[in-house]
Amino acid sequence: MPAAALTSKSKRNASRPVFIDPTYAPLEKRPLPAGRPREWYITHNRRLKAMRLAIALLDSGVYLANQANNIRIRSMAEEVGIHPPSDITCHMVRALMRYSR
Template sequence: MHDLIATGGLVVLTAVTNLADKAAGVPKKGELIDHAWRPLIKQPLPAGRPRSWYVSHNRRLKAMRLAIALLDAGVFSADLATNDQIRDTADIVGVHWPSDATCRMVRRMMQAQR
């Protein structure tokens, strides 16, 4: 991660050595986010939901990570993202091997209208 420092009208990227010092808490309702580049502190998922909710939530997060990684790698079309290419990207990113359902979700996310 990097930190931004404004110096006399210039914005300079500097390396962040410890992410724990730079993590921001989850903003409260109505609170402004003044450091959007800082990662949020991870919080536990809400308790009491059915197991299927947690499975689908984690699948959506994994698909989002993979879709972002594919877009960063230059794969801008869902037609070009094959299961093998998505799984190769998962190995590079360090995400567990995605199932066929997760691969379909990645392609749906990539072709969504913005």
């Protein structure tokens, strides 16, 4: 492909407006389903907490799992306003960051 074609194509894309998603409102919370074993609820809430922390770390610039040690994860939880996570939850945060690619 000629260089002129690439240049004209990139100029065309540069003039297009960039659409930015509006901030999302959180979904209305619903009660969890009844009748499950207690361990299911503990694991479910731990996964949600790990996801919130992984997102907060990614937003702050921590992109690699080996950069997210327990101290950094716990300090991020304090910044975000989440109770300090356990060692298991910290491990889940790193696993989410590792396998998200």
